[in-house]
Amino acid sequence: MSFKIAIIGAGSVGFTKKLFTDILCVPEFRDVEFALTDLSEHNLGMIKTILDKIVEFNKLPTKVTATTDRRIALEGARYVISCVRVGGLEAYADDIRIPLKYGIDQCVGDTICAGGILYGQRNIPVILDFCKDIRELAEPGVKFLNYANPMAMNTWAAIEYGKVDTVGLCHGVQHGAEQIAEVLGAKSHSELDYVCSGINHQTWFIDLRLNGRKIGKDELIAAFEAHPVFSRQEKLRIDVLKRFGVYSTESNGHLSEYLPWYRKRPDEITRWIDMSDWIHGETGGYLRHSTETRNWFETEFPQFLDSAARPIDPSKRSNEHASHILEALETNRTYRGHFNVKNNGVITNLPQDAIIESPGFVDRFGINMASDITLPEACAATCISSINVQRMSVHAAISGDIDLLKLAVLHDPLVGAVSTPEEVWQMVDEMVVAQANWLPQYAHAIPAAKERLSKSRIQTREWAGAARRNVRSIEELRAEKAALKQAV
Incomplete structure (x- = not known):
C-alpha cells in the first residue's frame, strides 16, 4: 500500500x-x-x-x-x-504560573481548569x-x-x-486498564474486558470482567488498597472509586484538577497526592517533566540516534491507537478502541453536542461507536460540568469574546472552588495579555485588558504551589538514571 x-x-x-x-x-x-x-x-x-x-x-x-x-x-x-x-x-509555563498567583494549583493544566482553557x-x-x-x-x-x-x-x-x-x-483508558489488570492479578491484559466511557480524561470503567467474571466495586477497592504501590500513588482515585462506585481512567494528578474538592485548600493537597512521580499530583508536574525531557533530548541526542539503529519489532508495538486505526481502515482487520467523537446518542445522559470518549470498532467502513451507553449519575454530573466549560471555551476561542472566556473559566470546577469572580476576571486579563502572541482572536481586547490590570487593586501572591519540585539539571538526571540502573 x-x-x-x-x-x-x-x-x-x-x-x-x-x-x-x-x-x-x-x-x-x-x-x-x-x-x-x-x-x-x-x-x-x-x-x-x-x-x-x-x-x-x-x-x-x-x-x-x-x-x-x-x-x-x-x-x-x-x-x-x-x-x-x-x-x-513558554506559554505553558504561564498556564501554571499565573493561576498560582490566584491560589489555583494545577498538576497538568492541559484539559480544563485555567491552564487548559x-x-x-x-x-x-x-x-x-x-x-x-x-x-x-x-x-x-x-x-x-x-x-x-x-x-x-x-x-x-x-x-x-x-x-x-x-x-x-488518547492513551488514558489503556493505562487505567493496565492498572486494573495488575491489581486483580491478571496474567495478561487480555484477561480483562471492560466498557469505559465518559469524556477525555474523565472516562469511567463502568463494566469490568476478568476472564468473564464481573468485578464489583468492593472487590476493586480491596484490590487497589492492597497494592503496595497504587495504594500510595492513587489515593485520590481510590477515594473517588469509593464514592462514585467506578474507577476513573485518569491519573491521580490529572483527576485532582478536574474536580472541585481535592486541590482547593493548600493544606489538603498533600493529603491526596504522592510525590514519587509528577503524574500523581505534583504542582506543575507535567511542565517540569516536559522541560526536563526536552533538555535531556537536546543533550543526549547522539544516544537517541544510536538507539534508532535497531530492528523494528512488531511485538513491541505500542497501544497508541493511531497505527491500529490505520491498519483497520486499510486492511479491514477489525480494531476495538476508545475514541473521542461527537456524542450523537452514544452516551444517553451526556449532551449530544459534546465530544465523548467511548468504545468503538474500526474496519474498512470507518469508526463505528457502540451506542446507548448510560453513565452512573455521579459520573455524568462530573462530565457535564466539564462539558459546559468546554463548550463555552470553544465558542470563546472561535468568537474572540473575552467576556465569554471569563465565564468559561469562572464555571470551571476547581477555579470556582478557589477564586472569586473578581479574581477570575483579573486572572484571565493577565493570562490573555501574557499570551497575546498566540491569541490573535483577542487582539482587539488586549489594550482594554492592560488598562484594567494597571488599575486593579486585587492582591495576588507569588506562590510556587503546595507541592512543587525544581526542574532537575542534566547532571542530576544522569545521576538518578545511573542510581536506578545500579539498583536493578
Missing part, C-alpha cells in the same frame, strides 16, 4: 518516533510516505535524522520528508496526525487553520487524528467548525 501520512507538530520527537515505528509494524505499510511538519526547523531536523536512520537500518522503502511549510506536507495526505503544543513550554484558546485558531489546509490540499476522505490537548476542545472545534472528519486519540 502506498499513501501519505502528514504529522503536524512532528518536532514532538519521542512521540513522533513512537507513531512512526508503530505504523511500520504493519507489513502493508512499508511503502507509505511520512510528511513531517513543524514550526521548528531544528526539531524537524532531529526527528528526520532519527527516522531516516530507522528506515536505513531496516532497509525499508519508506519515504520521510520534512518541511516547515505545512501546506506542502498536507498535499495529497490520506491521514493527518496532530500532536502540536501551541506556544510551547487558555491552552485551548491558543490551539483552536491553529486547528482551524489546519482544517482549512486539509480541506483544500489533502486526499478526498482524509481522516484527521488529533492527539493534541485539550483533546475535547480541539476535536470539538475541528468537527464543528473545521468541517473535517476528525477523531481524538
Whole structure:
C-alpha cells in the first residue's frame, strides 16, 4: 500500500518516533510516505535524522520528508496526525504560573481548569487553520487524528467548525486498564474486558470482567488498597472509586484538577497526592517533566540516534491507537478502541453536542461507536460540568469574546472552588495579555485588558504551589538514571 501520512507538530520527537515505528509494524505499510511538519526547523531536523536512520537500518522503502511549510506536507495526505503544543513550554509555563498567583494549583493544566482553557484558546485558531489546509490540499476522505490537548476542545472545534472528519486519540483508558489488570492479578491484559466511557480524561470503567467474571466495586477497592504501590500513588482515585462506585481512567494528578474538592485548600493537597512521580499530583508536574525531557533530548541526542539503529519489532508495538486505526481502515482487520467523537446518542445522559470518549470498532467502513451507553449519575454530573466549560471555551476561542472566556473559566470546577469572580476576571486579563502572541482572536481586547490590570487593586501572591519540585539539571538526571540502573 502506498499513501501519505502528514504529522503536524512532528518536532514532538519521542512521540513522533513512537507513531512512526508503530505504523511500520504493519507489513502493508512499508511503502507509505511520512510528511513531517513543524514550526521548528531544528526539531524537524532531529526527528528526520532519527527516522531516516530507522528506515536505513531496516532497509525499508519508506519515504520521510520534512518541511516547515505545512501546506506542502498536507498535499495529497490520506491521514493527518496532530500532536502540536501551541506556544510551547513558554506559554505553558504561564498556564501554571499565573493561576498560582490566584491560589489555583494545577498538576497538568492541559484539559480544563485555567491552564487548559487558555491552552485551548491558543490551539483552536491553529486547528482551524489546519482544517482549512486539509480541506483544500489533502486526499478526498482524509481522516484527521488529533492527539493534541485539550483533546475535547480541539476535536470539538475541528468537527464543528473545521468541517473535517476528525477523531481524538488518547492513551488514558489503556493505562487505567493496565492498572486494573495488575491489581486483580491478571496474567495478561487480555484477561480483562471492560466498557469505559465518559469524556477525555474523565472516562469511567463502568463494566469490568476478568476472564468473564464481573468485578464489583468492593472487590476493586480491596484490590487497589492492597497494592503496595497504587495504594500510595492513587489515593485520590481510590477515594473517588469509593464514592462514585467506578474507577476513573485518569491519573491521580490529572483527576485532582478536574474536580472541585481535592486541590482547593493548600493544606489538603498533600493529603491526596504522592510525590514519587509528577503524574500523581505534583504542582506543575507535567511542565517540569516536559522541560526536563526536552533538555535531556537536546543533550543526549547522539544516544537517541544510536538507539534508532535497531530492528523494528512488531511485538513491541505500542497501544497508541493511531497505527491500529490505520491498519483497520486499510486492511479491514477489525480494531476495538476508545475514541473521542461527537456524542450523537452514544452516551444517553451526556449532551449530544459534546465530544465523548467511548468504545468503538474500526474496519474498512470507518469508526463505528457502540451506542446507548448510560453513565452512573455521579459520573455524568462530573462530565457535564466539564462539558459546559468546554463548550463555552470553544465558542470563546472561535468568537474572540473575552467576556465569554471569563465565564468559561469562572464555571470551571476547581477555579470556582478557589477564586472569586473578581479574581477570575483579573486572572484571565493577565493570562490573555501574557499570551497575546498566540491569541490573535483577542487582539482587539488586549489594550482594554492592560488598562484594567494597571488599575486593579486585587492582591495576588507569588506562590510556587503546595507541592512543587525544581526542574532537575542534566547532571542530576544522569545521576538518578545511573542510581536506578545500579539498583536493578
